[in-house]
Amino acid sequence: MLNINKNFKKLPGAYLFSTVARLAEEYQKAHPERELIKMSIGDVTRPIAPSVVRAMETAAHEMGTAEGFRGYGPEQGYEFLRSAIIKNDYISRGIELDTSEVFVSDGAKSDCGNIGDIFGIDNIVAVCDPVYPVYVDTNAMAGRAGDYKEGRWSRLVYMPCTAETGFLPELPKTSVDIIYLCFPNNPTGAAATRVQLKKWVDYAKDCGAVILYDSAYEAFITDPDIPHSIYEIDGAKECAIEFRSFSKTAGFTGMRCAYTIVPHELKCDGAELNALWNRRQCTKFNGVPYVIQRAAEAVYSPDGQRETRAAIEYYLENAKIIRTALSAAGLSVCGGENAPYIWAKAPKNMGSWDFFNEILNKTGVVTTPGAGFGPSGEGYIRLTAFSTREHTQKAMELLGNIL
Amino acid sequence: MLNINKNFKKLPGAYLFSTVARLAEEYQKAHPERELIKMSIGDVTRPIAPSVVRAMETAAHEMGTAEGFRGYGPEQGYEFLRSAIIKNDYISRGIELDTSEVFVSDGAKSDCGNIGDIFGIDNIVAVCDPVYPVYVDTNAMAGRAGDYKEGRWSRLVYMPCTAETGFLPELPKTSVDIIYLCFPNNPTGAAATRVQLKKWVDYAKDCGAVILYDSAYEAFITDPDIPHSIYEIDGAKECAIEFRSFSKTAGFTGMRCAYTIVPHELKCDGAELNALWNRRQCTKFNGVPYVIQRAAEAVYSPDGQRETRAAIEYYLENAKIIRTALSAAGLSVCGGENAPYIWAKAPKNMGSWDFFNEILNKTGVVTTPGAGFGPSGEGYIRLTAFSTREHTQKAMELLGNIL
Numbered sequence: 001m002l003n004i005n006k007n008f009k010k011l012p013g014a015y016l017f018s019t020v021a022r023l024a025e026e027y028q029k030a031h032p033e034r035e036l037i038k039m040s041i042g043d044v045t046r047p048i049a050p051s052v053v054r055a056m057e058t059a060a061h062e063m064g065t066a067e068g069f070r071g072y073g074p075e076q077g078y079e080f081l082r083s084a085i086i087k088n089d090y091i092s093r094g095i096e097l098d099t100s101e102v103f104v105s106d107g108a109k110s111d112c113g114n115i116g117d118i119f120g121i122d123n124i125v126a127v128c129d130p131v132y133p134v135y136v137d138t139n140a141m142a143g144r145a146g147d148y149k150e151g152r153w154s155r156l157v158y159m160p161c162t163a164e165t166g167f168l169p170e171l172p173k174t175s176v177d178i179i180y181l182c183f184p185n186n187p188t189g190a191a192a193t194r195v196q197l198k199k200w201v202d203y204a205k206d207c208g209a210v211i212l213y214d215s216a217y218e219a220f221i222t223d224p225d226i227p228h229s230i231y232e233i234d235g236a237k238e239c240a241i242e243f244r245s246f247s248k249t250a251g252f253t254g255m256r257c258a259y260t261i262v263p264h265e266l267k268c269d270g271a272e273l274n275a276l277w278n279r280r281q282c283t284k285f286n287g288v289p290y291v292i293q294r295a296a297e298a299v300y301s302p303d304g305q306r307e308t309r310a311a312i313e314y315y316l317e318n319a320k321i322i323r324t325a326l327s328a329a330g331l332s333v334c335g336g337e338n339a340p341y342i343w344a345k346a347p348k349n350m351g352s353w354d355f356f357n358e359i360l361n362k363t364g365v366v367t368t369p370g371a372g373f374g375p376s377g378e379g380y381i382r383l384t385a386f387s388t389r390e391h392t393q394k395a396m397e398l399l400g401n402i403l
Numbered sequence: 404m405l406n407i408n409k410n411f412k413k414l415p416g417a418y419l420f421s422t423v424a425r426l427a428e429e430y431q432k433a434h435p436e437r438e439l440i441k442m443s444i445g446d447v448t449r450p451i452a453p454s455v456v457r458a459m460e461t462a463a464h465e466m467g468t469a470e471g472f473r474g475y476g477p478e479q480g481y482e483f484l485r486s487a488i489i490k491n492d493y494i495s496r497g498i499e500l501d502t503s504e505v506f507v508s509d510g511a512k513s514d515c516g517n518i519g520d521i522f523g524i525d526n527i528v529a530v531c532d533p534v535y536p537v538y539v540d541t542n543a544m545a546g547r548a549g550d551y552k553e554g555r556w557s558r559l560v561y562m563p564c565t566a567e568t569g570f571l572p573e574l575p576k577t578s579v580d581i582i583y584l585c586f587p588n589n590p591t592g593a594a595a596t597r598v599q600l601k602k603w604v605d606y607a608k609d610c611g612a613v614i615l616y617d618s619a620y621e622a623f624i625t626d627p628d629i630p631h632s633i634y635e636i637d638g639a640k641e642c643a644i645e646f647r648s649f650s651k652t653a654g655f656t657g658m659r660c661a662y663t664i665v666p667h668e669l670k671c672d673g674a675e676l677n678a679l680w681n682r683r684q685c686t687k688f689n690g691v692p693y694v695i696q697r698a699a700e701a702v703y704s705p706d707g708q709r710e711t712r713a714a715i716e717y718y719l720e721n722a723k724i725i726r727t728a729l730s731a732a733g734l735s736v737c738g739g740e741n742a743p744y745i746w747a748k749a750p751k752n753m754g755s756w757d758f759f760n761e762i763l764n765k766t767g768v769v770t771t772p773g774a775g776f777g778p779s780g781e782g783y784i785r786l787t788a789f790s791t792r793e794h795t796q797k798a799m800e801l802l803g804n805i806l
Contacts, residue, residue, distance in 0.1 A: 001580060001610070001611035001612075002522065002526055002580040002581065002611055002612055002613050002671050003522070003523040003525070003526060003580070003671065003672060004521060004522060004523060004671050004672050004674055004676070004679060005520060005521050005522055005523055005524075005679070006523065006672075008521065008674070008679050008682060008683075009672075009674070011682065015682075015685055015686070018685075041475070043474035043475045044474050045472070045474070046472070047466065047467050047468055047469055047471075047472040048466040048467050048472065049467075050467055052467075053463055053464065053466060053467035056463040056466075056694065057460050057463045057464065060456055060459040060460045060463060060694075061456060061460065063450065063451040063456060063459075063657065063658070064450050064451050064452075064453055064455075064456035065450055066450055068450075069448070069449070069450040069451065069654075069657070070657040071446035071447055071448070071654075071656040071657045072444070072446045072656045072657060073657055106509055106659075106688075106689070106691075107688070107689045109687065109688070109689045110687055110688055110689065113686060113687035113688075114687060117408065117544060118407060118408050118411065119405065119406070119407060119408055120406040120407060120408055120409065121408075122406070123405060123406060134686060134687075137686045138686055138687060141520060141683070141686065177404065177405040177406070178405065207404070208404035208405055209404075209405055210405050251472075251474075253474040253475045253689075254466065254472070254473040254474045254475060254476055254692065254693045255466070255692050255693070255694075256509075256689060256690065256691065256692045268405050268406065268407050269406060269407050269409075269412075271407055271411070271412070273407070276407060276408070276411050279411060279414065280411075280544070282418055282421075283418070283516060283537060283540045283541055283544065284512065284513055284516035284517060284537075284541060285509075285510070285512070285513055285516075286509070286510045286512045286513065286656075286659060287659065288509075288659065289657065289658050289659045289692060289695050290657045290658070291459065291463075291658075291694065291695075292692055292694075292695075
């Protein structure tokens with residue numbers, strides 16, 4: 001008689017963003033005359049850059065010709081894209097990588113979730129609190145999180161990121177094996193400097209832990225003291241896997257392309273994690289569409305770089321508008337300078353969901369309640385800079401009226 | 404201290420197709436003057452259909468416009484594609500499905516592997532022998548296969564598909580919980596009739612097992628007695644998940660689009676497997692590129708159907724050429740009539756690898772040794788019909804000379 005993975009039954013009912021979407025929908029039904037402005041989900045709004053579109057059209061045409069057709073590609077991604085990634089994102093920052101250390105995939109969400117396949121179930125996992133829910137839920141599904149009680153998983157080690165800690169995690173006080181870090185951070189928008197990140201690398205090497213480093217938002221870094229890659233820190237290749245994505249860098253949320261770096265220096269139980277991840281990907285994945293890989297390659301062309309940077313600047317300007325407006329209205333804010341996220345404290349000790357509902361009901365602006373990202377997110381909301389300029393300005397005007 | 408998933412250490416060294424590729428490469432290096440003809444890997448060679456290319460170009464253009472741009476799509480796939488799948492692949496065969504039962508993905512390989520996430524580790528898994536290695540390796544990684552000794556996994560139930568059984572599996576003699584079936588079969592090319600498949604549905608319902616039904620090759624079925632979907636059998640919705648792919652149907656191996664059907668009727672431990680798979684996909688997957696989904700939709704247009712059918716007919720003609728040539732040379736063959744695979748018995752009780760090497764070294768034709776698909780594949784080789792006509796004819800001529 002078949003039995004299911006019992007860990008699924010432990011997961012709390014609804015995914016945060018589905019709940020937010022449902023509440024927004026209910027509001028819109030109740031107020032069909034009002035405009036809904038979504039400052040909630042981290043989805044981009046600027047179209048794909050012209051040079052990237054052209055590359056995709058060319059590749060689509062190729063696929064229809066006998067000479068240009070490509071069947072199964074390498075599971076790890078085409079050489080042309082892996083080389084472009086190394087040249088542009090790593091060598092430019094003094095980091096050497098071999099193409100065999102780059103794994104192209106359909107998304108950082110997939111990789112952050114699937115990476116768990118190569119680790120034992122009894123590892124102790126540390127996550128920031130608040131945190132991107134995927135790290136938690138995928139470990140819960142695998143059985144590494146224990147049981148869920150009163151908003152916490154019994155076997156996870158939570159690293160609170162609060163106003164007191166500058167919204168950055170502090171080193172765990174108990175022993176951990178797998179550490180998820182995301183800088184610039186989702187949801188708080190905080191980013192770690194070189195000095196701060198070095199502390200984590202030293203810690204991980206010291207206790208034989210692995211850092212799963214999500215740098216999906218590195219393109220938004222403006223401060224030269226903040227590293228774009230964890231491999232800018234000496235020794236990181238021996239203890240860290242890095243996840244990157246074209247989603248926010250080049251507006252690829254609907255295009256699906258990302259990559260993960262697993263250095264050969266990273267070993268455990270005598271095995272290279274690179275070999276394990278390669279085996280996992282070859283067995284359960286068949287690569288990214290050829291046309292999408294050509295599109296991603298075009299992001300690195302001179303035109304592609306110029307065009308995608310313009311979109312990043314556009315979102316950073318949105319972030320500035322949000323920061324300025326919320327600060328002017330008297331809210332404490334974090335993020336929005338090196339990140340597309342702004343983390344704002346609700347006034348008068350109001351709870352996250354209450355503040356979320358008040359904003360929604362009075363203005364039609366949709367935010368994300370901080371409590372949905374973890375216990376320490378209580379009392380905060382997250383806003384994103386990915387909306388259009390017009391919507392961002394309108395939303396801030398409406399918020400200014402009620403705060 | 405981090406520890407790895409120990410099951411990875413149990414996996415035998417190299418993946419079958421990598422070994423075959425390496426041997427072919429070595430041969431080519433030793434004989435640079437001879438032409439290598441690959442009849443081994445199941446990759447297609449015909450270009451993408453013109454109407455599908457056009458749809459992709461249009462979608463690429465859309466992505467570059469403010470109005471047409473699409474960010475994150477539904478994790479389960481766009482409504483337009485899910486509806487087209489139901490209308491064309493199911494309603495046309497008298498099967499009703501709701502769009503919520505269709506999950507669009509980047510490949511049947513991914514889904515066949517990832518589906519294990521929703522099942523308990525202690526389920527007993529039955530696989531055909533010979534078998535597509537992904538079913539075995541993904542269960543081995545998850546810890547369901549036990550230990551690997553002398554070519555067999557200790558906890559897997561092998562269902563031999565031999566000349567004696569007509570290359571179809573027989574019902575297991577011991578209790579099993581998860582049954583992988585692939586009809587038309589990879590690697591033997593055998594296909595089950597309605598009557599034969601009903602036996603499996605009745606069995607699974609009887610003992611509370613789930614059938615994971617891989618029908619990636621259904622487009623090659625020519626015999627009206629052979630069902631294209633397991634849901635053509637009464638009661639199958641209560642016991643089967645079906646995997647389908649555009650890879651072989653429309654030459655999408657380099658395009659990456661497939662889908663999986665999880666009916667709401669399919670329950671276990673009081674839970675709908677549909678809800679579990681949906682939770683898995685929403686947490687670890689972010690959908691298929693918009694341009695690829697538009698391409699897949701175009702496969703169902705009248706032009707798309709005509710064009711992709713022409714490619715299938717082309718491959719079926721290749722299959723016939725292979726069947727005829729090998730039979731004429733005195734080999735026993737299975738498949739090639741309702742499937743793109745031909746399963747041929749080596750002459751004079753020769754072993755798989757010996758026959759593979761003899762063919763490679765004497766002719767430059769690359770096949771796949773049957774033993775690589777499981778113990779009962781010993782003594783056989785697999786040939787695929789996906790080559791060009793020219794290569795197929797040339798390969799058969801060369802084989803004719805040495806057999």
